[in-house]
Amino acid sequence: xxxxxxxxxxxxxxxxxCNTGNQQEGSxxxxxxxxxxVSVWAESPLFYNPTNMDVDAKGRVWVTEGVNYRDxxxxxxxxxxxxxxxxxxxxxTNGDGKADASKVFVQDTLLRSPLGIAVLGNQVVVSCSxxxxxxxxxxxxxxxxxxxxxxxxxxxxxxxxGLHAGQLGPDGKWYFITGNAGPHKVEGKDGWTLRSGSxxxxxxxxxxxxxxxxxxxxxxxxxxxxIIKINPDGTGMEVVSHNFxxxxxxxxxxxxxxxxxxxxxxxxxxxxxxxxxxxxxxxFSAKGDRTWQADRRPGQTxxxxxxxxxxxxxxxxxxxxxxxxxxxxxxxxxxxxxxQYRGLLLSADAGRNIVFGYNPEVIGAxxxxxxxxxxxxxxxxxxxxxxxxxxxxxxxxxxxxxxxTVGTDGxxxxxxxxxxxxxxxxxxxxxxxxxxxxxxxxGKKLTLPKIDYTTTEGQLAALKNPAVHVRxxxxxxxxxxxxxxxxxxxxxxxxxxxxxxRARAIWMLAGMGAQGIHSILPLMxxxxxEIVLTTLRALATYAPDQxxxxxxxxxxxxxxxxxxxxxxxxxEEDWGETSEIYKELIKAYDGADPWYRNALGIGMKxxxxxxxxxxxxxxSAENWSPQVASLVWEWRPExxxxxxxxxxxxxxxxxxxxxxxxETLAFIFEKEAAExxxxxxxxxxxxxxxxxxxxHFRKYNEWSSFLQDWDAPIVLPDAQPNLLALIAQLKDSxxxxxxxxxxxxxxxxxxxxxxxLALIAAEGFFKNLTxxxxxxxxxxKRPSVLKVLxxxxxxxxxxxxGEVLSLDKDPVAGKVKAIQNxxxxxxxxxxxxxxxxxxxxxxQKMDYPTLVNAIVQPDAAVGFGSEAYLIAxxxxxxxxGLLQAAGPVVTVLDFQGKRHIIPAEEVLNRKQLPIxxxxxxxxxxxxxxxxxxxxxxxxxxxxxx
Numbered sequence: 038x039x040x041x042x043x044x045x046x047x048x049x050x051x052x053x054x055c056n057t058g059n060q061q062e063g064s065x066x067x068x069x070x071x072x073x074x075v076s077v078w079a080e081s082p083l084f085y086n087p088t089n090m091d092v093d094a095k096g097r098v099w100v101t102e103g104v105n106y107r108d109x110x111x112x113x114x115x116x117x118x119x120x121x122x123x124x125x126x127x128x129x130t131n132g133d134g135k136a137d138a139s140k141v142f143v144q145d146t147l148l149r150s151p152l153g154i155a156v157l158g159n160q161v162v163v164s165c166s167x168x169x170x171x172x173x174x175x176x177x178x179x180x181x182x183x184x185x186x187x188x189x190x191x192x193x194x195x196x197x198x199g200l201h202a203g204q205l206g207p208d209g210k211w212y213f214i215t216g217n218a219g220p221h222k223v224e225g226k227d228g229w230t231l232r233s234g235s236x237x238x239x240x241x242x243x244x245x246x247x248x249x250x251x252x253x254x255x256x257x258x259x260x261x262x263x264i265i266k267i268n269p270d271g272t273g274m275e276v277v278s279h280n281f282x283x284x285x286x287x288x289x290x291x292x293x294x295x296x297x298x299x300x301x302x303x304x305x306x307x308x309x310x311x312x313x314x315x316x317x318x319x320x321f322s323a324k325g326d327r328t329w330q331a332d333r334r335p336g337q338t339x340x341x342x343x344x345x346x347x348x349x350x351x352x353x354x355x356x357x358x359x360x361x362x363x364x365x366x367x368x369x370x371x372x373x374x375x376x377q378y379r380g381l382l383l384s385a386d387a388g389r390n391i392v393f394g395y396n397p398e399v400i401g402a403x404x405x406x407x408x409x410x411x412x413x414x415x416x417x418x419x420x421x422x423x424x425x426x427x428x429x430x431x432x433x434x435x436x437x438x439x440x441x442t443v444g445t446d447g448x449x450x451x452x453x454x455x456x457x458x459x460x461x462x463x464x465x466x467x468x469x470x471x472x473x474x475x476x477x478x479x480g481k482k483l484t485l486p487k488i489d490y491t492t493t494e495g496q497l498a499a500l501k502n503p504a505v506h507v508r509x510x511x512x513x514x515x516x517x518x519x520x521x522x523x524x525x526x527x528x529x530x531x532x533x534x535x536x537x538x539r540a541r542a543i544w545m546l547a548g549m550g551a552q553g554i555h556s557i558l559p560l561m562x563x564x565x566x567e568i569v570l571t572t573l574r575a576l577a578t579y580a581p582d583q584x585x586x587x588x589x590x591x592x593x594x595x596x597x598x599x600x601x602x603x604x605x606x607x608x609e610e611d612w613g614e615t616s617e618i619y620k621e622l623i624k625a626y627d628g629a630d631p632w633y634r635n636a637l638g639i640g641m642k643x644x645x646x647x648x649x650x651x652x653x654x655x656x657s658a659e660n661w662s663p664q665v666a667s668l669v670w671e672w673r674p675e676x677x678x679x680x681x682x683x684x685x686x687x688x689x690x691x692x693x694x695x696x697x698x699x700e701t702l703a704f705i706f707e708k709e710a711a712e713x714x715x716x717x718x719x720x721x722x723x724x725x726x727x728x729x730x731x732x733h734f735r736k737y738n739e740w741s742s743f744l745q746d747w748d749a750p751i752v753l754p755d756a757q758p759n760l761l762a763l764i765a766q767l768k769d770s771x772x773x774x775x776x777x778x779x780x781x782x783x784x785x786x787x788x789x790x791x792x793x794l795a796l797i798a799a800e801g802f803f804k805n806l807t808x809x810x811x812x813x814x815x816x817x818k819r820p821s822v823l824k825v826l827x828x829x830x831x832x833x834x835x836x837x838x839g840e841v842l843s844l845d846k847d848p849v850a851g852k853v854k855a856i857q858n859x860x861x862x863x864x865x866x867x868x869x870x871x872x873x874x875x876x877x878x879x880x881q882k883m884d885y886p887t888l889v890n891a892i893v894q895p896d897a898a899v900g901f902g903s904e905a906y907l908i909a910x911x912x913x914x915x916x917x918g919l920l921q922a923a924g925p926v927v928t929v930l931d932f933q934g935k936r937h938i939i940p941a942e943e944v945l946n947r948k949q950l951p952i953x954x955x956x957x958x959x960x961x962x963x964x965x966x967x968x969x970x971x972x973x974x975x976x977x978x979x980x981x982x
C-alpha cells in the first residue's frame with residue numbers, strides 16, 4: 038500500500054499563486070505517495086481549459102484547449118475564443134521546474150473543444166470531432182506549414198462523448214478512441230467505411246440522429262464508443278474494440294496491451310478495463326438498440342446490468358470503482374519516479390478529483406485490475422470518504438484531472454481542467470482557468486535529456502524514453518535504417534533489465550524482415566510471459582505464417598495468457614489451418630476464466646457451429662462438462678438447441694446447469710430456441726418462472742417475429758378519442774382563433790391533454806398563434822409534467838442561488854425532505870427509485886455549492902440519459918419519459934417510473950426536448966431552506982454510514 042505524504046514542504050493551494058479560492062490552512066497542494074513531491078508547473082494565463090496533453094522531444098508540453106466547450110450552454114459571460122480553440126506549447130526555458138513560456142501553435146475554426154493531441158516529430162495530430170487533423174511544421178518554427186484532415190465523420194462535435202486522443206502504438210499503427218455520441222461514418226483512405234451508432238442521442242445544436250444497427254464494410258455491427266486501429270497512411274482501418282459509453286482515452290503500452298476507463302451514466306459504475314482485440318465492451322445491447330436499463334434482468338445489480346456482464350460475448354468489466362468521470366490514461370514504463378512505479382497504470386478521474394494507480398497483474402488469461410490505489414488526489418486519499426462540512430466551499434474538489442502524461446525526463450504531468458462541476462456538459466468557471474501539475478521524486482532533480490534523432494545512438498536512446506511519442510518517433514527513425522541497427526536491437530532484447538525496453542525492440546526486429554524475425558523466435562521460450570506475449574503479437578503483425586508454424590506447440594505448452602492471445606490472433610486465419618490449434622486451446626480452458634472464455638468466443642466466432650457439430654454434438658447432453666456448457670453459452674450456436682433443450686428438461690441435472698441452458702437458449706435468436714423456452718414456461722417452479730420472464734422480454738426484441746401468437750399481448754397506453762378531436766380542431770387551418778382557444782382550453786383541462794399540448798408546442802405549432810396559454814398549468818400537479826409545460830408556455834421565477842448558499846443548513850431535516858421530494862425518482866442510500874441518477878454517492882462528484890446549483894437549475898447541465906422525450910403513438914397516446922430502446926421495439930420509462938414496451942411501427946413520432954425530466958424547485962414547491970437542507974444531507978458521505 039502506498040503511504041501518503043502530507044508534509045508541509047509542499048505548496049499549499051490557498052497560499053500558492055494558483056488562485057484556487059478558499060482552502061483549509063495546512064492542506065497540501067495534492068496528496069501524492071511518500072517519496073514524491075508535486076508543484077504547479079504551469080497555469081493560466083499561459084493556457085486555458087486544458088483537455089489533453091502530449092510531450093515533444095524538447096520536453097515541452099503541448100496542450101489542447103477547450104475554451105469554446107459547449108458555448109451554447111455557457112454563453113453567460115464565459116471566455117470565448119472567436120477564432121477557434123487553440124493548441125498551446127508550454128516550456129520551462131530556465132530549468133527551474135516551472136513553465137515560463139507559452140506560444141500558440143495553431144488556432145483554428147475547425148477546433149471546437151478538441152479532446153486529443155499527439156506530437157510525432159514535426160506532425161501534430163489533433164482529435165476534434167468530426168475530424169482527425171494533422172498539422173505539419175516543416176521548418177521547425179512552431180507554426181504549421183500544412184494541414185490535412187486525416188479522417189472525418191466522427192460524431193460528437195463539441196461533445197464529451199466524441200472523438201478522443203490518438204496514440205501511435207508499438208506496432209506502428211494509430212489507435213483512436215471515440216465515445217458514443219454518434220453516428221460515426223468514417224471512410225479510410227482505401228475506401229473502407231466504418232459505420233457505428235446506438236440509441237444514445239443528446240440534444241445539441243450540431244447533433245444528427247444517432248441510429249443503432251449500422252453495418253460497416255466488414256459486415257459487422259459496431260455500437261457506441263469504439264477504438265479504431267489504422268495505418269499512418271490512412272489505410273487498413275479496423276475496429277479493435279467497441280460498445281463503450283464514453284471511454285476517454287486509450288493507452289497502448291509497449292507490450293501492445295490496450296487500457297481504458299469508461300464512464301457510467303451516473304449509476305456509480307465507472308470502470309477501468311484491459312481490452313482484448315475484437316471485444317464487445319458491453320454498454321448497449323448487441324446491436325446498440327437498447328440501453329442497459331431496458332435489458333436489466335431481475336436480481337442483477339446496476340453494475341452487472343450496466344456493462345451486460347451476464348450476457349455471452351461481452352468483455353469482462355475489469356475494475357468497477359463507482360461514481361466518477363474518467364479521463365486520461367498512461368502507463369509508466371521507466372524508472373525515473375522510482376523502480377516501484379515501473380509498470381504503474383494511471384487512470385485520471387475528473388469527477389473523483391483523483392488519479393488512480395494500478396499495478397496490472399496477470400491472473401489467468403487477463404488483467405482483472407484488482408489492486409486499485411489512490412495515486413494522486415486533491416481531497417484526502419479518495420473523496421469517497423470526504424465529509425462536506427469540513428469546509429463551507431472546498432475548492433480542492435475543483436481539481437479536475439483531464440489528462441496525465443509522462444515527460445521526457447520521466448516526471449509526471451497532470452492537467453487540471455479546474456471547475457466546480459464535471460459532467461452534464463457544462464462549465465461554471467467563466468475565466469477558463471487551468472493548471473498543470475508536475476510530480477517528481479522528492480529531493481531529486483530530473484533533467485531533460487538532449488534527444489538527437491539524427492544519429493543511431495540518439496535514436497536508440499530515444500527508444501528508451503518514457504514519453505510515449507518520443508519513443509514512437511524513434512521507432513520510425515530506426516525502421517528507416519533497417520538492417521543496419523539489427524545488432525543494437527538484438528542487444529537490447531538480450532541485455533536490458535526493463536521488459537518494456539525489450540518489448541519495443543521486439544516490435545522493431547519483427548518489422549525488419551527475416552533476420553529480425555529469426556532473432557526474436559527464441560523469445561517464445563522467455564521466462565517473462567509478457568515478453569512471449571509481445572513476440573506473438575509482433576509475429577502476427579509482421580510474419581503471420583511464422584506464427585502459424587509455432588502456434589500448435591504454444592497452444593499445448595503456453596500459459597493461459599499465451600493461449601488466450603493465440604485465440605485472438607488466429608481468429609481470421611483459415612479454419613483448415615487453425616482447427617487443431619483451437620482444439621488444444623479449448624482443451625486447456627478451465628471452465629471459469631472469463632477472459633479465456635471471451636477470447637474463445639471472439640476467436641471462434643465464425644467456426645463455433647462447425648466445432649460443435651464435430652466435437653460436441655455426439656456427446657450426451659446430460660454429460661457435458663462445466664467447460665463445455667460454459668463455451669456453448671459463450672458461442673450460443675443454433676445447432677446446439679436440441680442439446681440445450683434436453684439439458685433444460687433433464688431433472689437429474691442440477692438447477693444451476695439447467696438454468697445455464699435456459700439462459701443460453703435465450704441468446705440464440707432462432708425460432709427453435711424460442712419454442713424450447715415456450716415449452717419450459719409451462720413447467721412449475723423457478724425455471725418455468727424464468728422462462729416466462731425471458732419470453733416476455735424477448736417478445737419485444739430478438740424473438741418478436743417468433744412470439745407473435747404467444748399469449749402476452751402488447752398493451753399500449755390508452756388514447757382518448759375526444760382529445761384527438763380537440764387536437765384536430767386546434768390544428769384546423771380553417772378554424773378561427775376563438776375556436777382554437779376553446780380547443781386549447783379543453784385540452785388543458787385534461788391530464789393527458791396537457792401532455793399532448795406539450796408535444797404540439799415542442800413541434801413549434803404555437804409560434805405564430807396569439808392564444809391565452811394560462812390555463813395549461815393552473816391545474817397541473819405532476820412536477821415533471823408541470824416542468825415541461827412551463828418550459829413551453831410560461832417562465833418560472835427562479836430561486837436565488839446565493840440566498841440558498843447563505844443559509845444555515847440542517848442535514849437531518851434534509852434527509853426527511855430528500856426522501857419526500859427526491860426518492861420518487863432517485864436512489865438515496867438503499868431506498869428510492871431509479872428514474873434519475875443514484876444520489877447516494879453524489880458527494881464524490883460535487884461540492885455543496887455545485888449541488889445547490891444542480892437543484893436550482895436542473896437544466897443547466899442535463900445528466901446523460903436524463904434527456905426528456907415526448908413519444909407520440911399512432912393510436913393517439915403521448916408518453917413523456919426517458920428513451921431506453923429505439924430498435925424494432927421502443928422502450929420508454931415514463932415520468933412516473935412505468936416502463937412501456939412499444940413496437941416501433943406503433944410510434945408516430947418522438948421529440949427530444951432540450952430539458953431534463955427533473956422538476957425545478959417551484960414544481961416541487963421547495964423553498965430556499967429546503968434546498969439548503971437537502972443538499973447538506975446529500976453531500977455527506979453515505980459510504981461511511
